[in-house]
Structure formats: C-alpha cells, structure tokens
Amino acid sequence: MLWILFAGKGKTFTVMVIADKKREPLWVGELELKQNTAGFRPHKIRVQKKNGKMLTDEEYYPTKDFIELLKKANRIMISRETSPKNKGELEDMFKAYQIEADTVDICRHCLLQKRFNFLNKSSVKYGKELICPDCAKDELKKALRNSKQHMGDSTMEFFDRVLDRTKDFDKTLSMLNADRLDETTTKYDTVVSSKNEKKMPIKSLPIHKRLKDLLLKKSKDLMPVQTLAVESGLLERKNLMIVSATATGKTLIGEIAGVENVLSKRGKMLYLVPLVALANQKYDQFTSRYNEIGLKTSIRIGAEMIKTKETTFMKKTLDSDIIVGTYEGIDHLLRLGNADALGQVGTVVIDEVHMLTDAERGHRLDGLIARLRYTVPDAQFIYLSATVGNPNYFAEKLGANLVVYEHRPVPIDRHLVFVQEHEKNRLMTQLVQDEWNMKSSKGHRGQTIIFTNSRANCQNISNALPMPSAYYHAGLNQRERKIVETKFGNGEIPVVVTTAALAAGVDFPASQVIFESLAMGIDWLTVQDFLQMSGRAGRPDYHDRGVVVLMPVPGKTYSSGTKETEEDVAVGLLKGTLLDDDFDFNEENQLEELLASVSVTSSKSDLMKILSMMFGSINENIMLLKLQKYKFIELKGQVVTQTELGQIASAHFLSVSKTFLIVDSIKANISALRIITNLEFFTGATFKYAEQISKDLRMNLPARVFQGAFLDIIFDGSVLREVSPKYQKLLLNFAGDMFVCSCKESPYCGCAERKFSEKILLLRMKGLEPIAIIRELESEYGITAYVGDVFSYLEDAVRNLEAVELIAKTMKKDGLAKEAKELRVKIRG
Known part of the structure; x- marks a missing residue:
C-alpha cells in the first residue's frame, strides 16, 4: 500500500512517500511547482530523507517518475495545515492527472521531524494544538530531563501512562508542580472492592449462644473472608492461614475460633502479636468485649514488666481464658521450661505472621511457632496476615488450610504525587483538610494517617500541621498511645503522624493514608510493608472508599547503600509483586533457636521434629556440638539438656557473645x-535545644547526643563560647558528669554512654517513673528522650540483671548475685 502526503505554506511543499501506513516514510522530499499555460506541474523534487536518514548530498527525484508514482499511489493526502493558496495549486496539478486527494489532519511535530502520523481520538492536547502520542511522549521526556529531576525508567513509564489516560501534555507535566495538582492526573490505579461476595448468616453458625449473641450485636452476617474461613473448617478445629487485606475482618476469625474453643472447654486462647502497642490495644479490646460473656483476659508482653501507675492495673496471670501476648512474652515462658504453666490451650492465633520474614525478629517467631506446635499439638492454629509472598508454601509449611481473599470491602484510589521537600507540609495540609471536610455515607468524617521514616519527623510534621493532630510512635508510653488511639477512634482529630514501624495492625480507622516518606529508617520499604501500611486506608464500617497518596521527592535517597531514588521506589511499590522469602539464619540465630527449643524437650529426636517445622534451616549437628563446647547443653546419647548457663541464656534472649x-x-x-x-547503652538521648544551639552556631547540629559533631562542640571551648549562657551551662553540666575519664580515646571511648545509662538507672532506683526521669535529665542537662525508650531500656535492664544474678549464683559469686537482685527489685519498682 502506497500513500503520498503533501503539506505546505510557502513556495515549496513537503512530500512524504509512505509505505504500509508506517510512521517513517520511504522518502521525504521538497517539491517545487511551476506554473505554465496548462496549469501547475512538478518542476523539481529534491530528496531530503531516505530510509530514515537525512541526506547530505543533493539528490533529485525525476519529475517523470514522480508523476508515475502519483498515478500508482493508493491514496493522495493534503495536510489540513496547508495554506488555501498552496492547496489550490496542488488541486490544480491533481486535476490534470485525474487524481483524487483527501484533506487529512496530521501531527505537526511529526511533519517537522519528517515523519508521518494522523491526528485522531488518541491524540494529545499540547498547548492549543493536538499532537500524536509518540511526539507527546518524546516532548514529555525532554521536559522531564530539562526539569533536572532524575527520573528512572519505571517513573517515565508512569508518566507515559498518565499521558495515555489524560491525553493532555500540560496536565501530565503539572504532576511536577504541587500547586497545579489534579486527582485525575495523580491517580495511579484503583484497588477495586468486592461485589456480590457470599456472606454467611451468623444465626446459622453452630456456635455457643453467648458468642452468637455477641456477634449479632455488630452484624447479621459474617464478612466474606470470615465466611470462607468457616467453609474451610474454622469451626471444625482445622488449622487455617488467612491472607487478606487489612479491614476485611481477619481478627474476628481468630476470635471466633478462640472463644468458641474456650466456651467448649477445649482450652484457652493465645493471641500473639509483634508489638507491645498492639498487645495493649488487643488487651483493652478483648477485656471490654468478652468480659460481658464471662471470659477473663490477661496480657504477657515480657519477662518482667516495669511497675508504673499505668501497668499495675493490667491482669498478667496465666489463669485466664484469653491471653494476649507479644511473641517474646509467650516465648519467654517456653524458654523458662514453663510450657505447662500455660495450661490447656485450645487456640493459638498468630497475628501478622508475615513477620516471619523480618530480618531481625523473624528467627524468633519461626522458633516460637515450631515450639508451640510441639508443646500444644492439639490446639487449633490460626495464622493471620495481610500480605505473604508465596502463601501456598507458607500454609503447607505451617500445616494449615489456606484461605486467600483478594478483594477489599471498600475500593482504594492510589495516587502518586511528585513533590519537592519544601512543598510537602503545605500539600499534606491540603490533603488532610480536604479529607476531613468529607463525610461518608456512614456519617464519618475523613481521617488521615501520615507515615514517615523517623520519630523526629513524626513530631516535626505533627507540629507543623495547622490543625489538631497527634504523633504516634514507639517512643510514647502506653498512656500516651492510648490517648491518641481514643481521640482518633472517636473522630476528634483529623490526622495522626506515625512511623512505618507501627504499621502492623494498630487500629486507626483512617480513610486516607499518606506516605510522606518511602523509607523505614534509612532502608526502603518492602512491598510487603507498603501493602500492610496502605491497607490501613478505608474501613467498611466507616468509609465508602480509601485513598493512598505517595509523595516521593525525585532523586532523593536515604543512605549511600540505596541505589534507587525515591520516585523509582514509589512506582516499584505500586506495581510490585512479592518475592519468595529467603530464610537464611546466621550462626547466632541458629544457636539461639536451637538452644531455646531444648527448653521444651530433652529428646534429640523430638528436637529434630521441632527444627523440621521451622522455615529457617539449622545445621543441628554442628550447632549442638558448638552449644556443648560453650557449655550451654549436655549431650548424652539421644538426651539433650540445658546446663544452668544455657537455661539462663535462653530464657533471657542472650546471645552467646x-x-x-x-x-x-x-x-x-x-x-x-x-x-x-x-551490655546495652541507652541510645535514645537527644539534646532538647539542638535547634536553638544550631542557630547560635550557624550550623546544623545533630540532635543525637552521642554523635560525633555534638561531642566535638562540647570539647571545643571556642565554639562553646558562641552558645548562649543558658545552653552553655547545660552542656557543661553534661560534660562534667559524663566525660571525665582517663581513656586515650575519650570522648569516643564509650564511657560517656555508659555513665549516661547508669544515670537513668540510678534515677529509677530513687523511685522515679520514666516521665520523671526524663524531666530530671531535661532540667540538669537539657537532654530529653522518649518515654517508651526509657521504659524499654529499664525492662531490658531488669531482664539483664536477672541474668547476671542467676549466672553469678552458678559461679558461687553470692555477693554479686545479691547486688544484682537488689538493683533489679529497685528498677522494677
């Protein structure tokens, strides 16, 4: 098929000879017409481009051959851009040869590049004109490069998708301008809600009347994933692994199994979660919910809780129908060899089971699950997760039926917004306010969770927002967290700013989730973390839809070890698929889990059974010999027993070193x-007045107390003189108490960190609660810390002191054992 296109506005015409509708013509030339007595005829045809290449030497197409070519062509076209005068001249020539010509709309940008493309429904608005999609994408790439913002391949693909969707060049490019954002432009996709899903009437369930009546107070029917769980054997005591998005009703599946087994006298329920904050929340919820049907709830979140005004009221006994615990809280009992103290267990619910893949804590959850499966083999195990790579493999390894529910009860619109750092607060303010102004059909106002990568950012962002807001992170104590949870749950505040570390399950009924950062600390979020966090948007009982907004800064990285930039990571998270997980435990982890498992059995063959149920591989023979060499265990044929030292190390989660x-x-x-x-320094100390001192010194002073730049200032008298007297005094107090030592490496010898840690413990031994300890440090040194960090450090100190006490006893060091015990009692309170 042969087409010939003519276009012109001056003395000459552009001619394109096109084969088979291809964008790149066979050749492009410049046609000059000459008028004689018979009318306009071809005079010269100079070839400018042939086979996609511009010609450097002059080449002319014979006039006689060109006329023959015109007669052979299947279609002759005249560009609509051609001037009326030029068009008249062409039509005069065509008439002489009895040729018909069409007037067509073609891409002007293609014409300038000596290419060919029609304008049609897929054309893109470019200023006041239309151009073809290919030219629009070329222009977009140029504009993005000229913006001096690094854009990787995946980000460029996203811009191309937006261009295809909007058919508007300026609107697409406006994504780089936070002042001109349009939600139709920023929208990446919609995670659709489920429709016509089967629901099971609660009245039809074969469960105890007390539980049924309680469930009917909230709903007449089970949600779809709950229905699937019942159909998969939930009420037949089958082990289940539930993989379903947040807010689809997973938690209630575990509760139904656990409470039904309690009421049927099959044993108590263990409900295990990864975080103390989540354990506290579940404890409060279960206490309130199940107390009315006569069930008692208790909590286990550590070896020995620090006594404060906030914790003394919590029920910690094992003699309860429901025990809510952290993974470590229950594992501690097993490591003590006190599995029997749990009594009869009918149900074990492992919430957030994808924590198995966590680099730091995964090995402990892996070992705990295997030990529980060994010690309470008749219990029903329910595993819950929003996201798991290769769920079939997980379910098979855990010995559970797999229930996967891939839909959400409400749709989620996911948006990608490219911003500069200085634009974020203004944009977040607008997004939060717009959401707060909306009310769902259920009567709830829109509320927002903002995720960021550090506690300091949590507070900075919350303080910068010109509306009621709260920050929420692991540094807060239980009372402070509870206040935030209650206010948000009651719809009293429009926004909470939190860290990625607290994404796992904490119940904030938000309609919108904003990712101010795409990192957790200095590491990029994983796809699993991202799905977990974005799943917080939109609740069926509250909202009609959810909104997720990612706010990457083009070119931004968080550490030298991260090659990708934030905008590429953003697109990767949105389009990402979960990878199979690699359970590769290092030697320390292998030794710890093997030793911990010896706590629940002395049979070598049974120990092998436990290890075979784990995801991580443990070289049992080599590791057993090492534990024997370290005098942590004794091996006698098929009998393996812990030594006193091994038992202490295991129960107190101590590494060999x-x-x-x-x-x-x-x-x-x-x-x-x-x-x-x-053993452990307190590392969470920050200087309360770092910002003010930075202004005095006209430099950016790190807030962390023991960072090098901060220490340099304390030991530089000339610099210190520039600091205002109020802060000078605090710094000198701190230096005088913490930095007096004879070490050659001072102040980088560690003595200051140790003395500061001792200061915290000494203040606690005077009877001060964590908040009072912080006030004392602020008053004396201008040093501050998070209450939650102080609380955690005190708990670690209690656990470590108990280990010191017990090890000292085995070594016949009774005086030191007594000293450690007295310290432990004082710190515990």
Missing part, C-alpha cells in the same frame, strides 16, 4: 550496674 561478656565480667569482679550498662 553477651552471655560470655557477663561471665567474664563476673570473673573480673565488675559491679552489677557496670555489667548491664556495658
């Missing part, structure tokens, strides 16, 4: 207080 540090310190007659501060 930390255990030997304690042993060596006891041998050296180091004090108990010095031993535990050598």
Whole structure:
C-alpha cells in the first residue's frame, strides 16, 4: 500500500512517500511547482530523507517518475495545515492527472521531524494544538530531563501512562508542580472492592449462644473472608492461614475460633502479636468485649514488666481464658521450661505472621511457632496476615488450610504525587483538610494517617500541621498511645503522624493514608510493608472508599547503600509483586533457636521434629556440638539438656557473645550496674535545644547526643563560647558528669554512654517513673528522650540483671548475685 502526503505554506511543499501506513516514510522530499499555460506541474523534487536518514548530498527525484508514482499511489493526502493558496495549486496539478486527494489532519511535530502520523481520538492536547502520542511522549521526556529531576525508567513509564489516560501534555507535566495538582492526573490505579461476595448468616453458625449473641450485636452476617474461613473448617478445629487485606475482618476469625474453643472447654486462647502497642490495644479490646460473656483476659508482653501507675492495673496471670501476648512474652515462658504453666490451650492465633520474614525478629517467631506446635499439638492454629509472598508454601509449611481473599470491602484510589521537600507540609495540609471536610455515607468524617521514616519527623510534621493532630510512635508510653488511639477512634482529630514501624495492625480507622516518606529508617520499604501500611486506608464500617497518596521527592535517597531514588521506589511499590522469602539464619540465630527449643524437650529426636517445622534451616549437628563446647547443653546419647548457663541464656534472649561478656565480667569482679550498662547503652538521648544551639552556631547540629559533631562542640571551648549562657551551662553540666575519664580515646571511648545509662538507672532506683526521669535529665542537662525508650531500656535492664544474678549464683559469686537482685527489685519498682 502506497500513500503520498503533501503539506505546505510557502513556495515549496513537503512530500512524504509512505509505505504500509508506517510512521517513517520511504522518502521525504521538497517539491517545487511551476506554473505554465496548462496549469501547475512538478518542476523539481529534491530528496531530503531516505530510509530514515537525512541526506547530505543533493539528490533529485525525476519529475517523470514522480508523476508515475502519483498515478500508482493508493491514496493522495493534503495536510489540513496547508495554506488555501498552496492547496489550490496542488488541486490544480491533481486535476490534470485525474487524481483524487483527501484533506487529512496530521501531527505537526511529526511533519517537522519528517515523519508521518494522523491526528485522531488518541491524540494529545499540547498547548492549543493536538499532537500524536509518540511526539507527546518524546516532548514529555525532554521536559522531564530539562526539569533536572532524575527520573528512572519505571517513573517515565508512569508518566507515559498518565499521558495515555489524560491525553493532555500540560496536565501530565503539572504532576511536577504541587500547586497545579489534579486527582485525575495523580491517580495511579484503583484497588477495586468486592461485589456480590457470599456472606454467611451468623444465626446459622453452630456456635455457643453467648458468642452468637455477641456477634449479632455488630452484624447479621459474617464478612466474606470470615465466611470462607468457616467453609474451610474454622469451626471444625482445622488449622487455617488467612491472607487478606487489612479491614476485611481477619481478627474476628481468630476470635471466633478462640472463644468458641474456650466456651467448649477445649482450652484457652493465645493471641500473639509483634508489638507491645498492639498487645495493649488487643488487651483493652478483648477485656471490654468478652468480659460481658464471662471470659477473663490477661496480657504477657515480657519477662518482667516495669511497675508504673499505668501497668499495675493490667491482669498478667496465666489463669485466664484469653491471653494476649507479644511473641517474646509467650516465648519467654517456653524458654523458662514453663510450657505447662500455660495450661490447656485450645487456640493459638498468630497475628501478622508475615513477620516471619523480618530480618531481625523473624528467627524468633519461626522458633516460637515450631515450639508451640510441639508443646500444644492439639490446639487449633490460626495464622493471620495481610500480605505473604508465596502463601501456598507458607500454609503447607505451617500445616494449615489456606484461605486467600483478594478483594477489599471498600475500593482504594492510589495516587502518586511528585513533590519537592519544601512543598510537602503545605500539600499534606491540603490533603488532610480536604479529607476531613468529607463525610461518608456512614456519617464519618475523613481521617488521615501520615507515615514517615523517623520519630523526629513524626513530631516535626505533627507540629507543623495547622490543625489538631497527634504523633504516634514507639517512643510514647502506653498512656500516651492510648490517648491518641481514643481521640482518633472517636473522630476528634483529623490526622495522626506515625512511623512505618507501627504499621502492623494498630487500629486507626483512617480513610486516607499518606506516605510522606518511602523509607523505614534509612532502608526502603518492602512491598510487603507498603501493602500492610496502605491497607490501613478505608474501613467498611466507616468509609465508602480509601485513598493512598505517595509523595516521593525525585532523586532523593536515604543512605549511600540505596541505589534507587525515591520516585523509582514509589512506582516499584505500586506495581510490585512479592518475592519468595529467603530464610537464611546466621550462626547466632541458629544457636539461639536451637538452644531455646531444648527448653521444651530433652529428646534429640523430638528436637529434630521441632527444627523440621521451622522455615529457617539449622545445621543441628554442628550447632549442638558448638552449644556443648560453650557449655550451654549436655549431650548424652539421644538426651539433650540445658546446663544452668544455657537455661539462663535462653530464657533471657542472650546471645552467646553477651552471655560470655557477663561471665567474664563476673570473673573480673565488675559491679552489677557496670555489667548491664556495658551490655546495652541507652541510645535514645537527644539534646532538647539542638535547634536553638544550631542557630547560635550557624550550623546544623545533630540532635543525637552521642554523635560525633555534638561531642566535638562540647570539647571545643571556642565554639562553646558562641552558645548562649543558658545552653552553655547545660552542656557543661553534661560534660562534667559524663566525660571525665582517663581513656586515650575519650570522648569516643564509650564511657560517656555508659555513665549516661547508669544515670537513668540510678534515677529509677530513687523511685522515679520514666516521665520523671526524663524531666530530671531535661532540667540538669537539657537532654530529653522518649518515654517508651526509657521504659524499654529499664525492662531490658531488669531482664539483664536477672541474668547476671542467676549466672553469678552458678559461679558461687553470692555477693554479686545479691547486688544484682537488689538493683533489679529497685528498677522494677
């Protein structure tokens, strides 16, 4: 098929000879017409481009051959852009040869590049004209490059998708301008809600009347995923793994199984979660919900809780129908060899089971599940997760029927907004306010969760928003968290700013989730983390739809170890698929889990059964020999037993290296207080007035107390003189108390960190609660910290002191054992 296109506005015409509708013509030339007595005829045809290449030497197409070509062509076209005068001249020529010509709309940009393309329904608005999609994408790439913002391939693909959707070049490019954002432009996709899903009437369930009546107070029917769980054997005591998005009703599946088994006298329910904050929340919910049907709830979140005004009211006994615990809280009982203290267990619910893949804590959850499956083999196990890579493999390894529910009860619109750092607060303010102004058909106002990558950012963002807001992170104590949860749950505040670390399950009924950052600390979010966090948007009982907004800064990275930039990571998260997980435990982790499992059995063959149920591979023979060499276990044929030292290390979650540090310190007659501060420093100290000092010094001072730049200032008198007297005094107090030592490496020897840690413990031993300790540090040194961090450090100190006490007893160091016990009692309170 052969087409010939003519276009012109001056003395000459552009001619394109096109084969088979291809964008690249066979050749392009410049036609000059000459008028004689018979009318306009071809005079010269100079070839400019042939086979996609511009010609450097002059080449002319014979006039006689060109006329023959015109007669052979299947279609002759005249560009609508051609001037009336030029068009008249062409038509005069065509008439002489008895040729018909069409007037067509073609892309002007293509014409300038000596290419060919029609304008049609897929054309893109470019200023006041239309151009073809290919030219629009070329222009878009040029504009993005000229914006001096690094854009990777995946980001460019996203801009192309937006261009295809909007058919508007300026609107697409406006994505780089936070002042001109349009939700139709920023929208990446919609995760659709489910329709016509089967629901099971609660009245039809074969469960106890007390539980049925309680469920009927909230709904007449089970939600779809709950229905699937019942059909998969939930009420037949089958082990189930439930993979379903947040807010689809997973938690209630575990509750129905657990409470029904309690009421049927099959044993209590263990409900295990990864975070203390989540355990506290579930404890409050279950206490309130199930107390009315006569069930008791208790909580286990650690070896020995610090006594404060906030924790004394919490029920911690094992003699309860429902025990809510953190993974470590229940594992501690097993590691003590006290599995029997749990009594009869009818149900074990493992919430957020995808934590198995966590680099730091995954090995402990892996070991805990295997130990529980061994110690309570008759219990029904329910595993819950919003996201798991390769769920079939997980379910098979866990010995559970898989229930996958891929839809959400409400749709989620996901948006991608490219911003500069200085634009974020203004844009978040607008998004939060717009959402707050909306009311769902259920009567609830729109509320927002903002995720960021650090606690300091949580507070900075919350303080910068010109509306009621709250920050929420692991540094807050239980009372502070509860206040935020209650206010948000009651719809009293429009926004909460939190860290990615608290994404796992904490119940904030938000309609909108904003990702101010795409990192957790200095590492990029994983797809699994992202799906978990974005799943917080939109609740069926509250909202008609959810909104997720990602706000990447083009070119931004968080550490030298991250090659990708934030906008590429954003697109990758939105289009990402979960990868199969690799369970590769290092030697320390292997030793810890093997030793912990010896706590529940002395049979080598049974120990192998436990290890075979784990995801991570443990080289049992080599690791057993190492534990024997370290005198953590004794091996006699098929019998494996822990030594006293091994039992202490296991129960207190001590690594081999930390255990030997304690042993060596006891041998050296180091004090108990010095031993535990050598084991762990308090690292959460920040200088309260870092911003003000930065202004005095006209430099950016890091807030972290023990960072190098901060220490340099304290030891530089000339610099210190530039600081206002109020802050000078605080800094000098701090230096005088913490930095007096004879070490050659001072102030980088660690003595200051140890002395500061001791200061916290000494203040606690005077009877001060964590909040009072912080006030004392602020008053004396201008140093502040999060209550939650102080609380955690005190709990670790109690656990470590107990380990020191017990190890000292085994070494016949009764004086040190007594000293450690007295310290432990004082710190515990």
